[in-house]
Amino acid sequence: MAVHPTGGRADTVGLGRRVVLSAFDGDTASLSVDRAPRPVARRGRVVVRVEAAGISYAEVQLLRGLHPFPPKLPAVPGYDLVGEVVEVGPGVEGWAPGDRVAAMPRSGAWQEYVEVRASILAAVPRGVDAARAVALVCNGVTAYQMAHRSAALRPGQVAFVQGATGGVGSVLTTLLVHHGVRVIGSASPARHDTVRALGAEPVDYRGDVGAAVRALAPGGVDAVFDHIGGASVSVGWGLLARGGTLVSFDSSVDGFRSGQWFRPHVPVLRKVLGWTVARALGLTGGRTAKTYYVKPGDRFREDLAKLFALVDEGVLDPVVHARYPLERADEAVRALIGGGIVGKLVLVP
Template sequence: MLVSPIATTATEIVLPGKVEPSGLDVRVRELPAPAEGQVVLRMDATGVSFAEQQMRRGKYYDQPPFPFVPGYDVVGTVTATGSQDDAALIGRRFAAVTKVGGWASHLLVDAADLVPVPDEVDAVSAETVVVNGITAWQMLHRIAKVRSGATIVVLGANGGVGSTLVQLARHAGVKVIGTASARHHPYVRDLGATPVDYRDPDMYRRIREIAPDGVDAVFDHVGGPGLRESWGLLRRGGTLVSYGTAATKNEDGNSQLPVLRSVAQLALWNHLPNGKNAHFYNFWAGKRRLEAFRGRLREDLTQVLRLLADGALTPQIAARFPLAEASAALALAESRTVAGKVVIVSDPN
């Protein structure tokens, strides 16, 4: 039974192909009525992640064919449901990971993918820790299993995932060395990390000076040739977590090849008799067991949102733009001049 038969008009930002940020299109369409188990979510906040920056170049590992609506995650309010059983969801605010589709005024989401947002957390703040928070939490606690007193390296400590990872690590009693450009070093210090300039050709030597006995974990979103340097920073028993291939984002060619190369290299390192561990973090790993995947996601995001509500995490908001200015939001995120996450909010009525 459809709870709300009123048609919903959605404004969507469309990525039509390999275009510059200014080449995004806008379309308006009527959403289909939500099916059983679906809801209509009014977007209150979405964001620009590194995934969208890769997608517009056709470089994200398993992106859909053009054209499509980008938007990896969203925070919004349920306005309609596909069944009477879900009617209590209407008017409540939730977060969801969508992978695509978030850059829209309204969208259809499976009710099982919704994670409640605490009342004391506003939509923009919550948006900064949806995919970023889940990624950081799972890498730190589920994969590397870093303990209090450990020392880790976070590449790109000023970014969306990086800044969240630094905060989660510091909350857990972990010492953090974070790389960023020199202009972002005060920001990285404020997060609680020791900054190192990623543009310094001696960056890895500098990290070794700070941690001469090696580090317990390295979180590397860059990939490419530098992955070997990250591996070399680890002490015996340490863990390298690779979660991106930013070094190759501007290269032409197959979008899957850089990831496959990284995965192969990490697998080889895992067979070396040095006690180190290497992992490639895939957000969507385990989705074939959908209920278990959803359960982990819900559990981890709930933990992160609670830390945000309690003040243990501070939302890192680089800037906010209305949906109509999504092109400007994407351009700013790609400029590498900001710290934190660029957030897109619903257009004013």
């Protein structure tokens, strides 16, 4: 990607580098890097100097024109970030310049400086590496809340995690194993040793996943965590033991056309609605189906703090697969699409 030829350091001339998305065409050539004036903090907002920003399938969906909440173009992608507050706007309480924070603005994180609402900020300890910290912001809180709030699993129960070595799956598997839950995790055969190292039992995601999981857990599993959607959700529902919970937290966008913003998610929503009605009628043996979407707020701050405490205790070690500068954001997205990623991909401005 080409950088606009404006010279000088961003922090001395009031400019900052940013990644810009110009079209929803699925082509990483639609990503470029330029410089823009550093934002000014408006009422209720702060300006953050970004230390690390996450790369996720949300950006892949956005690039393909298939994210359910698209920004107006041109736009700066980037779902989550870790950084330092450099300016506080009028009316902001509890935050000051120099504070280290995390945020999920859902867009805008892929730049050196970003203005965000103070209400979505969470504190980040000084001693945690920024890239490892951002691996816990969206992915980590998603994993924690699905394990302990959505499914509320107990020690001794059994869970099946789709994509056990991914950004969410690796954290989720670690948390569940630490909690005393037996975990079966899907991955490619090349990643089975990684699954075992996380304390889980691997199955090949490319084969008959349902049969493989049933062979390991003939009585069914107490929870299924699915990020694929479509037919995968139905397979997961069929694996549940009585009283079990299926949590769907994303849907694959493969095979859909650009501009079909909500279409990839509709089949899962219909299935979950149908199972919810059936449960209310007493027809599911106590089985429950839920969708999950991470949100900022008090619970987000509380659960992120718990994750950082687990890092400090040595229980959790967020995996950063690779770090890229802003100028290589296109390469990072292609790497994510290509698969084989263990842990989190991160942009470091």
